[in-house]
Amino acid sequence: MTAQRSGFYVWWIAAVAALGGLLFGYDWVVIGGAKPFYEAHFGIVLPQVQGWAMSCALVGCFAGAMLSGVLSERFGRKPALLAAALVFTVSSIGTGMAGSFASFVSWRICGGLAIGLASSLSPMYIAEISPAALRGRLVCLNELTIVIGILMAQITNWCIAGHGGADVMGWNATVGWRWMFGATAVPAAVFLVGMLFVPESPRWLALRGRDAEARLTLERLGGSENAAVVLGEIEESVRGAQKGGELKMLLGRRLRGVMLLGIGLAVLQQWCGINVIFNYAHDIFSAAGYDLSAILFNIVVTGVTMLVFTFVAIATVDRQGRRVLMLSGCAGLVVVYVTLGYFLRIHSRGVHMLALVVAALACYAMTLAPVTWVVLSEVFPSRVRGTAMAIATASLWAACFVLTYTFPLLEAVLGTAGTFWVYAAVCALGFVCVWRWLPETKGKTLEEIEGFWG
Secondary structure (H helix, E strand, O other): HHHHHHHHHHHHHHHHHHHHHHHHHHHHHHHHHHHHHHHHHOOOOOOOHHHHHHHHHHHHHHHHHHHHHHHHHOOHHHHHHHHHHHHHHHHHHHHOOOOOOOHHHHHHHHHHHHHHHHHHHHHHHHHHHHOOOHHHHHHHHHHHHHHHHHHHHHHHHHHHHHHOOOOHHEEEEEEEEHHHOOOOOOHHHHHHHHOOOOOOOOHHHHHOOOHHHHHHHHHHHHHHHHHHHHHHHHHHHHHHHOHHHHHHHHHOOOHHHHHHHHHHHHHHHHHHOOOHHHHHHHHHHHHHOOOOOOOOEEEHHHHHHHHHHHHHHHHOOOOOOOOHHHHHHHHHHHHHHHHHHHHHHOOOOOOOHHHHHHHHHHHOOOOOHHHHHHHHHOOOOOHHHHHHHHHHHHHHHHHHHHHHHHHHHHHHHHHHHHHHHHHHHEEEEEEEEHHHHOOOOOOOOHHHHHHHOO
């Protein structure tokens, strides 16, 4: 296979795997636009019930993330991704057809299971099939599809809500919110079919002693010379690895630090506070003085912002490096949150409030959002990558649950302004931790990165 054809092949495989990110983004954000409508349908008024409805999917996300380690290590990355695609398809239809609040919660948890699987498996699979020089951009492709999924959900919500005519709340509370959730089944089916035509991860094959299959895949990805080099590095890393189970290795002296680093970065990506803008966009823009129609339009604007600035991340992650972008993201969010909190505190209204939200999303989209997944997908040794990614991703979703569930409670106690100042403090702490402990990994092979922890 020529270099040009192998390059196209790598991008094509990465794009198919990244559809898991698209579904992750769509399913995660669609609830933000549907929130006022399903709440009206089910008669939800208590803050704790509102928080549970918004955060219940995170229970499934946590379980799916933990399950991803077992499935990906035992059966391979490809079968686990196929399982995620199937669960996405079924749960989206089930949520749209839910006849009771209990049924709605059950299907949301099921959809969260698929999100947890895809959020861990898609970036890990892409990292394992990517050449070192392209790995940052290819893993960022997963973040790009997450953002596309977010934008798709926002546009879908906006368009479906518009069919309500004069009776916006009545029609959407009865029918519209169901279509918002059910539409996920279409891209889920595309993902399911596409995964049937991609190869298994060559690194997983090599670690299971299936060298002939691994070599064939690596040759298709980068040529015979590259295949020989990568297989040699994998064999050397396996010989140098300590014996024992994956969890025992991760808790050992050699890898304890990198496991804690991965967990810390995963928690930081959530506790930086961006997800509350997606999940509680209605509340934030309402507090800024926008009506329902303007709120739905503003939500679409935030999605476009995320999409545009994710391209900035793709263009810079393999040139500027992971460390610089992570530091920039933490510092930028501190400035934006402090300013946003001030204007919320004095009840300021107007377009500058939208501008500040857009600035926060732009900063996040080109730094913490994609780069966290890049770092998580590459810092763990090959032999324990599936288990380590599962633990880090489960930590991410646990942190996201705490963030999403506590926002209404924090807002009731501290106000919206005080809550964003709390997130500013978290980002400041994150800056210090990244400065102290995150090494630069750009341009290194996965096996070279493993040597950092030797």
